[in-house]
Amino acid sequence: MNLRRDVFQAIADPTRRAILLLVASQTMTAGAIAANFDTARPTVSKHLQILTECKLLEQEQNGREIYYHINAKEMKEVGDFIEPFRQMWDDRFNKLESIMKNYKST
Amino acid sequence: MELKTKVIAEDGKQDLVITREFDLPVELLFRAHADPGIIEQWMSNPYATAKVMKFEGKKHGSYQFESTDAEGKVVFRSNGVIHEFDLNKKIIRTFELENAHFGVQLEVYEFEPLTGNTSKLNMHVIYESVALRDQLLKLPFAQGLNIAHNRLQEILNTLK
Numbered sequence: 333m334n335l336r337r338d339v340f341q342a343i344a345d346p347t348r349r350a351i352l353l354l355v356a357s358q359t360m361t362a363g364a365i366a367a368n369f370d371t372a373r374p375t376v377s378k379h380l381q382i383l384t385e386c387k388l389l390e391q392e393q394n395g396r397e398i399y400y401h402i403n404a405k406e407m408k409e410v411g412d413f414i415e416p417f418r419q420m421w422d423d424r425f426n427k428l429e430s431i432m433k434n435y436k437s438t
Numbered sequence: 439m440e441l442k443t444k445v446i447a448e449d450g451k452q453d454l455v456i457t458r459e460f461d462l463p464v465e466l467l468f469r470a471h472a473d474p475g476i477i478e479q480w481m482s483n484p485y486a487t488a489k490v491m492k493f494e495g496k497k498h499g500s501y502q503f504e505s506t507d508a509e510g511k512v513v514f515r516s517n518g519v520i521h522e523f524d525l526n527k528k529i530i531r532t533f534e535l536e537n538a539h540f541g542v543q544l545e546v547y548e549f550e551p552l553t554g555n556t557s558k559l560n561m562h563v564i565y566e567s568v569a570l571r572d573q574l575l576k577l578p579f580a581q582g583l584n585i586a587h588n589r590l591q592e593i594l595n596t597l598k
Contacts, residue, residue, distance in 0.1 A: 414445055414447050414575050417445060417575045417576075417577075418441060418443055418444075418445040419441065421443045421445070421456055421458070422441040422442060422443040422458075423483070424480060424481070425442070425443055425458050425460070425559075426442075427479075427480045428460075428467075428470045428480040429460050429461060429462060431470070431476060431479050431480055432460075432462050432466040432467070432469070432470050432476070433461075433462070435466055435469070436462075436463075436466065
């Protein structure tokens with residue numbers, strides 16, 4: 333099954349945000365990006381695939397290497413939207429809910 | 439994955455509504471907003487520790503929160519006064535981010551029981567102006583990137 337990717341799902345992940353920050357300043361290969369993380373290379377590749385599917389990153393073939401660069405237009409749309417605000421509250425409330433479940437039995 | 443939290447922010451308005459259903463009895467949902475030790479837990483994240491400096495859960499009471507980073511540096515302070523504190527039902531309070539020029543917002547929290555074990559929070563937030571509301575809505579994204587940036591720095595430091 334091929335799930336439709338959502339840009340807000342893409343930026344909800346801290347590793348993917350870090351990748352966006354990294355690529356924001358320069359065009360980079362997958363290997364160069366992966367070298368910045370402790371995470372296994374296939375995991376970074378998966379993140380790159382998601383970011384590309386959401387059009388936050390664009391791929392460019394140059395010889396044998398694939399270079400990644402940021403899609404500024406798409407990033408701006410993300411920044412303009414209220415979704416990150418909703419994500420922030422959702423994270424908070426998820427935490428509230430899991431904390432309060434510990435008080436249920438008492 | 440669908441987020442359980444809904445945010446309604448209509449264009450050109452100076453308020454917004456946040457709703458969320460919880461897998462908790464209404465008493466526990468209310469307690470999470472009224473017990474300083476518990477507020478500190480859910481307002482904290484891996485990058486900022488929330489501390490309740492003052493909390494008077496009663497009409498005419500006031501509160502002050504402080505958030506510090508891993509090095510103990512104060513990231514921000516917020517405060518407000520409590521206008522209504524109706525056990526397990528409702529809290530009305532003001533909220534102000536100190537030294538941030540975002541003005542003061544009015545927050546109405548309604549705690550609604552759904553079943554014996556589930557409840558719903560309805561939050562109505564009113565800002566001083568449309569422009570201030572929109573500015574504050576954009577803030578978490580900037581913060582998120584900032585947090586990601588700090589994390590990135592940590593990673594880079596370990597590779598040195």
